[in-house]
Amino acid sequence: KQEVTQIPAALSVPEGENLVLNCSFTDSAIYNLQWFRQDPGKGLTSLLLIQSSQREQTSGRLNASLDKSSGRSTLYIAASQPGDSATYLCAVRGNYGQNFVFGPGTRLSVLP
Amino acid sequence: DTEVTQTPKHLVMGMTNKKSLKCEQHMGHRAMYWYKQKAKKPPELMFVYSYEKLSINESVPSRFSPECPNSSLLNLHLHALQPEDSALYLCASSQLPAGDPGYTEQYFGPGTRLTVT
Numbered sequence: 369k370q371e372v373t374q375i376p377a378a379l380s381v382p383e384g385e386n387l388v389l390n391c392s393f394t395d396s397a398i399y400n401l402q403w404f405r406q407d408p409g410k411g412l413t414s415l416l417l418i419q420s421s422q423r424e425q426t427s428g429r430l431n432a433s434l435d436k437s438s439g440r441s442t443l444y445i446a447a448s449q450p451g452d453s454a455t456y457l458c459a460v461r462g463n464y465g466q467n468f469v470f471g472p473g474t475r476l477s478v479l480p
Numbered sequence: 481d482t483e484v485t486q487t488p489k490h491l492v493m494g495m496t497n498k499k500s501l502k503c504e505q506h507m508g509h510r511a512m513y514w515y516k517q518k519a520k521k522p523p524e525l526m527f528v529y530s531y532e533k534l535s536i537n538e539s540v541p542s543r544f545s546p547e548c549p550n551s552s553l554l555n556l557h558l559h560a561l562q563p564e565d566s567a568l569y570l571c572a573s574s575q576l577p578a579g580d581p582g583y584t585e586q587y588f589g590p591g592t593r594l595t596v597t
Contacts, residue, residue, distance in 0.1 A: 470522035
């Protein structure tokens with residue numbers, strides 16, 4: 369059974385810092401991996417989707433990488449801003465028609 | 481338009497009430513999902529509809545009853561809920577169901593905050 373973990377559980381950084389969020393999964397037979405952002409009490413906003421054949425995806429200040437063999441993905445946020453404060457979740461979809469399994473999330477606070 | 485809408489935004493109901501949550505998307509997606517999310521926890525999958533048919537029920541109690549009247553609409557009927565059912569209920573959709581070639585990302589609605597008193 370796929371298990372997804374995220375480190376750290378919480379992170380507080382000053383504005384302007386570059387930061388890395390980590391996502392690990394136990395079964396490397398994945399179809400794709402999706403990073404989401406969630407503001408308190410709100411729905412999930414899709415940030416980046418990486419297919420299993422891809423190594424990375426970029427959108428603006430965000431860059432997500434995928435290393436299937438080691439069961440890891442990282443989300444890199446450049447020049448962080450207070451508006452980036454939210455919970456970041458990764459979700460992994462396995463092969464063979466499996467649905468997404470979510471990690472527990474990383475709560476990010478970017479201080480002005 | 482990549483929007484999934486959910487109504488109502490907030491719902492307070494007693495344990496003897498019957499209510500329904502509604503989810504709508506007009507992206508032509510053929511898979512729709514219900515998730516339950518407790519505070520500070522990740523979403524938990526409840527139901528999946530693929531091509532308007534229920535394909536996955538993650539052992540959800542029968543007091544939750546999903547319905548997919550058409551390809552754009554997904555309902556969740558609630559009856560005789562318990563206080564521990566209070567949570568954020570999220571709807572999502574994807575172009576194709578997991579397992580179909582070309583399955584892409586999931587799009588989530590804003591959620592319905594449910595409180596059972």
